[in-house]
Every structure is written in structure tokens, then in C-alpha cells.
Amino acid sequence: MRAVVAREVGEPGDVLTVRRVPVPEPGPGQVLVRVDAAPVHAGDLHVIRGRYGYAPPFPAVPGLECAGTVAAFGPGAGDGEDGEDGEDGLRLGQRVTTVGVTGTWQEFVVADAAQVLPVPDSLSVSTAAQLIVSPLTAWLLVTGLGLGPGDWLVQTAAGSTVGQLVLDLSRRLGFRTVNVVRRRAAVDRIRALGGTEVVCTEDEDLPERLAQLTAAHPMSKAIDCVAGRVGADVLRALAPGGELVVYGALSTHRQTDPAMLGIPVPADAIIFGGRSMRGFFLSRWFATTPPQVARRELGEVIALVEKSAMTVPEGQAIPVERVLKAVRLAEAPGHGGKPLLVF
Known part of the structure; x- marks a missing residue:
């Protein structure tokens, strides 16, 4: 073979x-x-x-x-x-x-x-x-943060497969999204998929735009698969007590310098603002989740995909x-x- x-x-x-x-x-x-x-x-x-x-x-x-x-x-x-x-x-x-x-x-x-x-x-x-990998990741990120009607979620790499599946879930569960993308060509597609707000780092200042958006709608929940400076900017933009879940590091592809393989965590955001950051790794979730629970979550995801609630x-x-x-x-x-x- x-x-x-x-x-x-x-x-x-x-x-x-x-x-x-x-x-x-x-x-x-x-x-x-x-x-x-x-x-x-x-x-x-x-x-x-x-x-x-x-x-x-x-x-x-x-x-x-x-x-x-x-x-x-x-x-x-x-x-x-x-x-x-x-x-x-x-x-x-x-x-x-x-x-x-x-x-x-x-x-x-x-x-x-x-x-x-x-x-x-x-x-x-x-x-x-x-x-399995992308739909289950999107489902566990959203349900793990307890997102529901009226909530706001900031997500990076919104044009990725996981990002698009999160948008499917936002329409189903009623939460609103701020979607960070790196190319202007992706903006219209994210809006067409139901993204509430879109920030394009190709020609917009991310901290400035996030500050404008969060001033109007304080946001306490975010997911990030870019890491690096982008992840740090998102964490700082969250409301006091907010939480960032990091599930990838797309900004570090091809990096060989160990100093580049991380997120420059803003200490003031954590110390004075009480913001927190945690990781999500699907392989670890499988290793630490009881089989019956994993089967139930997988069943939910497959059912949603089958009826096109997640595409x-x-x-x-x-x-x-x-x-x-x-x-x-x-x-x-x-x-x-x-x-x-x-x-």
C-alpha cells in the first residue's frame, strides 16, 4: 500500500x-x-x-x-x-x-x-x-465557554475551518462575534457567514479596533489559534475577569526561535484586570474525558453536521x-x- x-x-x-x-x-x-x-x-x-x-x-x-x-x-x-x-x-x-x-x-x-x-x-x-477534529474543537470551545444568546465572542483566524464552524454555532445559539482575519479579501465572506463584526489586520490596527468595539460592547470571552502578538492583543481587550482560550499557534508556523513560540502575556491585564488564559488541546481532551462523555459529545457534533447546523x-x-x-x-x-x- x-x-x-x-x-x-x-x-x-x-x-x-x-x-x-x-x-x-x-x-x-x-x-x-x-x-x-x-x-x-x-x-x-x-x-x-x-x-x-x-x-x-x-x-x-x-x-x-x-x-x-x-x-x-x-x-x-x-x-x-x-x-x-x-x-x-x-x-x-x-x-x-x-x-x-x-x-x-x-x-x-x-x-x-x-x-x-x-x-x-x-x-x-x-x-x-x-x-472530528475541527467540528468537535469548535463545539467544545463554544460549549466550554458557556456561550448563549446575547453573549459576545472574540475569535482569531475566523476564516479557518474552526472559525467558520464557530460562526455556524453562533447563529444556532444566538451569541455575537468579533472576527479577526488577516486578509481584506476574507471580510465579506465572514460577514456572509454571519459574523457580527470583522477586524482585518491587513489594514486595521487590531488593539485600536478591539478597543472601539469593546467600549460599545464589553466582551469577556475569546478563542485564539494565532498566538503571538495577536493573542496578547485579544487578551488585553477583554473586560476585567475575561477569559481567553488558546487552541493553536498559527503565527508561529516555520518559526525556529523558541522565544517566538508563545504569547507575550500582558501582566497588567492579568494582575489588575483579573483576566485569565488557558489552553485547549483536543488530544488531551480525548485522553482525560470519560469514554461515555466523549461519545455523547461526538454524537452531538455528528448530528449537527448531518442536519447542516454545522457545515x-x-x-x-x-x-x-x-x-x-x-x-x-x-x-x-x-x-x-x-x-x-x-x-
Whole structure:
């Protein structure tokens, strides 16, 4: 089978290759999934660069999620003696997605049966391949802050997949948003998606605009996946007692200076204003959340996506042999839909 392999830690364009490797065998209680599509997330690129929340042993196959079909069951994973029907209603040939499984940039992937979920037939391959990481992140950020009617939320990178899903939830739950984007070309699209206010750092002073907006509508809740100076400006703009949740660091892509990999936290905002900042890491959430709770939250998210209350932007299918193009596209300004490696 074909697999994308990172030889070592480094720039993706320098260390990624496509290799032929043996098809893995599912072990006891495991499922073999034939991968149809796997997205290229920012987190995947952080893993390759050695800057993510976990570090696999290299050489390593990247990939944080995928969509595909059930190809085989390992011993004990099937309900019947012939092993053709699996746990949780899984069956051979069924469309599925993987949850908390890494190494998905390959033609077949093995996962524990509990980490394989059926995909509704109404969802496209593109949506199925992106069903977990971004929608669940958006859902947990919004519900974790308790956002509801009349509340305001400041969010950075509003044009990202998570940002657009947050806007879907704002329409559903009734909260209003201040959306920070870095390109003027994105402003009209964010407004069309329901963004209440949009601030463009390409030609607007972020602290000044945030000060104007928060003077009219004090805001105490924010989410940030940019970090750096942008994250610090958002924290300072919040009302006393406000909270910033940081779930990414897009401003630090390609940075090698450790001093650049952070947020210059304004001490006065924390000491005198009582503002706080905490992180959110989906992998840690999976590791620390009881399985029944995780299943319930996943069920909520999948139901919302199925009835179009949350819309995952359509991705761009790219043959796995052109993985380097997919990686470049993933970090290109205004690249459109998320690159999807297809087999």
C-alpha cells in the first residue's frame, strides 16, 4: 500500500516521501480501515516539525483523522464467528471515520473498534474526512465557554475551518462575534457567514479596533489559534475577569526561535484586570474525558453536521502522490478548502 512517511523531524517539504509498505494486520479487537481521504491539518505539520503536543517515533506516518470503509476485523472485533460483523454495528464495507487515531496518511489504517465510528450516508467523503477534529474543537470551545444568546465572542483566524464552524454555532445559539482575519479579501465572506463584526489586520490596527468595539460592547470571552502578538492583543481587550482560550499557534508556523513560540502575556491585564488564559488541546481532551462523555459529545457534533447546523467547508482532493503540493496549499494564504489526500 501507499503511505506518506516523514523520515525525520523537519520541514514537511524536505522530509516527506510516498512509500510502498505492507498492509497492516488488525490485531485483537481492532478494525482495518481502507482510507478514502485524509485531511492535511495545521496540527499535522506541527507534528512533522516536532512542535506538537506529542512526538511519534520517526520515521512516522502523519495524519490526525480520515474517512474510509471497513476492510477487515481482527480477532474478537466481529460479533459473528466469521468476524464479518463488528462491534457497535460496524460491518464490512461500511463508511467510517476514525477518532483519536494517528498515522492516517496511508492507504489502510488499523484502529481499535471503539475508535471507529459509522458515517451517515448523507455526508460527502470530504465532510466525513473532516468530521472530528475541527467540528468537535469548535463545539467544545463554544460549549466550554458557556456561550448563549446575547453573549459576545472574540475569535482569531475566523476564516479557518474552526472559525467558520464557530460562526455556524453562533447563529444556532444566538451569541455575537468579533472576527479577526488577516486578509481584506476574507471580510465579506465572514460577514456572509454571519459574523457580527470583522477586524482585518491587513489594514486595521487590531488593539485600536478591539478597543472601539469593546467600549460599545464589553466582551469577556475569546478563542485564539494565532498566538503571538495577536493573542496578547485579544487578551488585553477583554473586560476585567475575561477569559481567553488558546487552541493553536498559527503565527508561529516555520518559526525556529523558541522565544517566538508563545504569547507575550500582558501582566497588567492579568494582575489588575483579573483576566485569565488557558489552553485547549483536543488530544488531551480525548485522553482525560470519560469514554461515555466523549461519545455523547461526538454524537452531538455528528448530528449537527448531518442536519447542516454545522457545515464543514468542502476540501480539495489531491492524489497522495502529490502530498508536497497538499502541504504547500495547506499554508498558502486564501487557499480555499482544506487539502485532502485521496487514495
